[in-house]
Amino acid sequence: MSKIALVDDDRNILTSVSMTLEAEGFEVETYNDGQQAFDAFSKKLPDMAVLDIKMPRMDGMDLLQRLRQKSSMPVIFLTSKDDEIDEVLGLRMGADDYVKKPFSQRLLVERIRALLRRQDAVAGDVVGDTEETKVIERGDLRMDPLRHAVAWKGQDVSLTVTEFLLLQALAQRPGFVKSRDQLMDVAYDDQVYVDDRTIDSHIKRLRKKLRMVDDEFSAIETLYGIGYRYNEE
Numbered sequence: 001m002s003k004i005a006l007v008d009d010d011r012n013i014l015t016s017v018s019m020t021l022e023a024e025g026f027e028v029e030t031y032n033d034g035q036q037a038f039d040a041f042s043k044k045l046p047d048m049a050v051l052d053i054k055m056p057r058m059d060g061m062d063l064l065q066r067l068r069q070k071s072s073m074p075v076i077f078l079t080s081k082d083d084e085i086d087e088v089l090g091l092r093m094g095a096d097d098y099v100k101k102p103f104s105q106r107l108l109v110e111r112i113r114a115l116l117r118r119q120d121a122v123a124g125d126v127v128g129d130t131e132e133t134k135v136i137e138r139g140d141l142r143m144d145p146l147r148h149a150v151a152w153k154g155q156d157v158s159l160t161v162t163e164f165l166l167l168q169a170l171a172q173r174p175g176f177v178k179s180r181d182q183l184m185d186v187a188y189d190d191q192v193y194v195d196d197r198t199i200d201s202h203i204k205r206l207r208k209k210l211r212m213v214d215d216e217f218s219a220i221e222t223l224y225g226i227g228y229r230y231n232e233e
Contacts, residue, residue, distance in 0.1 A: 002116055003027045007037040007063070008052040008078065017050075020105045021112070034058030038066055047119075048074045048112065051095075061093065068094040072148070072160045074115045078103070091201035096162045118187070119161045138171050138232045141219065155213040162187050163206045166199070170220060170230035179227035203228060 004026045008014055011032065018028040029046060031037035035057040037049070049067070053060040064075055077098040091098070096115055099108050136143040140153045148164060150157045159167065169186040170178055178186075180199045187202070203220065210217040221229050 001025060001027050002048065003029065003046040004112065005029045005031065005037060005041070005046040005049040007031045007034060007049060007055070007060070009033055009055045010052070013052075013078075017105060017108065020109065024109055026112075034060060034063035038063055041067065041071075045071055045073055048076070048115065050076045050078060050108070050112070052078045054080070064093050064095060068158075068160075072158055072164075074119055074161050076108075076111055076115065091198060091205070094160050094163075094205060096160055115161065118165060136168065136171050138174055138230065139219070140214075141171060143168060143171060152210055152213050152217065157209055157213060159206065159209065162202050163209070166202055167206055167220075167230075170228060174230045174232040177223055177227050177229045183228070 004021055006014060006018055006021070006028055007030075008017075009032050014030045014032065018030050021028045029040065031040065033055045034051075037051075038058060041049075051060040051063060060077060064077075067073065067075065072094075075095045077095045078101055079098050080101055097111055099111055134145070136145075142151045143149070143164075145164075145168065148159075148161075150159055150164065150167070165187045166183055169183060183199050187199070203222075207217065207220055210219075219231055221231055223229065
């Protein structure tokens with residue numbers, strides 16, 4: 001049973017969503033501000049967190065930033081209808097997905113299940129020597145899907161589930177172009193719609209993390225209007 005942390009200062013959302021998730025077989029922990037959630041996460045992390053952005057004491061952005069210093073746990077943001085800037089910023093900071101308020105609870109359940117499936121795949125629930133489980137070595141890059149481990153020039157790089165899947169898709173076939181649509185198919189469930197900006201935000205975040213260990217990193221190339229490709233160095 002997966003444990004989901006639901007963090008929102010709207011008690012109606014906490015009550016209704018937690019009831020829905022529990023009915024779907026999830027274990028749910030609820031928190032009504034970011035500080036309360038962070039204190040609990042410091043003791044034990046859930047399997048996934050669903051975070052509101054605007055909360056008292058510690059908002060969702062601050063909570064995500066602190067989480068990403070120690071964990072690649074999947075995170076979904078709940079955003080208000082007009083918070084497009086917050087959505088982009090959240091994705092760049094390392095959120096895996098977002099759902100706009102007001103939202104269908106069925107949609108949220110589908111997003112959660114899709115993200116957990118991706119996490120399971122990355123963690124190695126798929127048994128056997130497949131393209132998804134093989135260790136990838138491309139120049140200075142080493143990826144081990146079964147351990148969700150990435151290293152560049154021997155230095156470990158911590159990636160979220162989405163970032164890992166995107167890098168894996170690009171590095172599996174260096175020199176070949178992956179369109180944004182193809183990368184969406186890799187990173188998201190068929191029932192989940194995301195736009196081009198979402199993929200671009202994840203790629204920017206991925207590059208930033210790799211440049212933190214090597215400021216000359218340039219293996220991921222943007223082909224404007226087409227997509228991205230990995231160039232083996």
